[in-house]
Amino acid sequence: xxxxxxxxxxxxxxxxxxxxxxxxxxxxxxxxxxxxxxxxxxxxxxxxxxxxxxxxxxxxxxxxxxxxxxxxxxxxxxxxxxxxxxxxxxxxxxxxxxxxxxxxxxxxxxxxxxxxxxxxxxxxxxxxxxxxxxxxxxxxxxxxxxxxxxxxxxxxxxxxxxxxxxxxxxxxxxxxxxxxxxxxxxxxxxxxxxxxxxxxxxxxxxxxxxxxxxxxxxxx
Amino acid sequence: xxxxxxxxxxxxxxxxxxxxxxxxxxxxxxxxxxxxxxxxxxxxxxxxxxxxxxxxxxxxxxxxxxxxxxxxxxxxxxxxxxxxxxxxxxxxxxxxxxxxxxxxxxxxxxxxxxxxxxx
Numbered sequence: 001x002x003x004x005x006x007x008x009x010x011x012x013x014x015x016x017x018x019x020x021x022x023x024x025x026x027x028x029x030x031x032x033x034x035x036x037x038x039x040x041x042x043x044x045x046x047x048x049x050x051x052x053x054x055x056x057x058x059x060x061x062x063x064x065x066x067x068x069x070x071x072x073x074x075x076x077x078x079x080x081x082x083x084x085x086x087x088x089x090x091x092x093x094x095x096x097x098x099x100x101x102x103x104x105x106x107x108x109x110x111x112x113x114x115x116x117x118x119x120x121x122x123x124x125x126x127x128x129x130x131x132x133x134x135x136x137x138x139x140x141x142x143x144x145x146x147x148x149x150x151x152x153x154x155x156x157x158x159x160x161x162x163x164x165x166x167x168x169x170x171x172x173x174x175x176x177x178x179x180x181x182x183x184x185x186x187x188x189x190x191x192x193x194x195x196x197x198x199x200x201x202x203x204x205x206x207x208x209x210x211x212x213x214x215x216x217x218x219x220x
Numbered sequence: 221x222x223x224x225x226x227x228x229x230x231x232x233x234x235x236x237x238x239x240x241x242x243x244x245x246x247x248x249x250x251x252x253x254x255x256x257x258x259x260x261x262x263x264x265x266x267x268x269x270x271x272x273x274x275x276x277x278x279x280x281x282x283x284x285x286x287x288x289x290x291x292x293x294x295x296x297x298x299x300x301x302x303x304x305x306x307x308x309x310x311x312x313x314x315x316x317x318x319x320x321x322x323x324x325x326x327x328x329x330x331x332x333x334x335x336x337x338x339x
Binding site (some may be wrong): 022023024027028029030031040046050056057058059060061062067087089092096097103115116118119121190193198201202204207 | 253292322324331336
């Protein structure tokens with residue numbers, strides 16, 4: 001039964017086969033970053049341009065109730081939410097492996113946020129200036145979940161507005177970093193991740209010195 | 221939306237794979253928990269368990285296993301619970317995240333930043 005010749009459909013390069021890049025034996029610490037954005041904004045393109053593996057995809061399902069469910073939950077009825085997402089990965093050092101998830105910004109996705117993305121370091125909100133309204137819900141939800149984020153504008157064509165115009169249109173606070181990018185280009189996508197990592201690092205050091213800063217502020 | 225491979229699956233397969241169970245103790249695995257096999261498959265073992273043990277000879281994340289098996293993440297977690305309970309795998313849990321959704325330590329984030337800059 002193992003001699004069956006596989007058909008020609010594209011399937012992921014399985015571990016151990018050619019085309020699969022295995023993780024280091026010492027890999028021990030998985031990290032998550034989520035790239036959120038509307039349909040067709042370039043999430044998968046960005047994952048693909050920086051990932052060390054060909055992007056994979058999978059799905060998660062959840063019934064609307066989500067708790068105390070029984071066997072009926074496995075029947076695909078109207079109460080079942082299914083969310084598909086793509087991901088890639090980058091080995092950062094001997095231990096750390098960063099997983100990048102491209103996630104749809106639509107409403108039902110946020111039902112699964114806690115289950116899938118608890119512990120996420122931060123998010124990149126990928127925006128298309130022609131469809132800024134697609135991002136409002138995602139921005140609102142990230143703020144709700146307390147997930148730090150930056151906004152990256154994907155420019156497949158020459159942008160017509162300044163980033164500050166976009167900040168205003170999105171009603172973003174001045175401390176949210178913004179960056180222009182071309183998700184098709186590795187260096188550009190890498191710069192987006194570096195910008196997010198710099199923002200996270202800066203937030204973590206701010207938090208460490210917050211008590212003294214707050215004391216100084218009230219005195220002034 | 222574009223339908224993935226799982227939509228071609230009948231619920232029967234998912235039911236059979238998990239022996240009818242629909243919930244794992246989810247807190248035991250994160251999507252990016254890295255799984256490592258501690259033993260070889262044995263005769264008579266469920267085929268999904270066999271596949272997991274084979275693909276995790278090197279560390280592999282829960283979400284990658286889910287993609288390769290073409291099963292939802294939550295179903296994979298149920299399968300992994302079985303293997304963890306019988307000592308056939310070990311799990312390397314993410315340790316950057318801190319309770320209450322707080323950011324990791326600055327030292328960890330500094331390492332992430334530097335590693336990304338050096339890509």
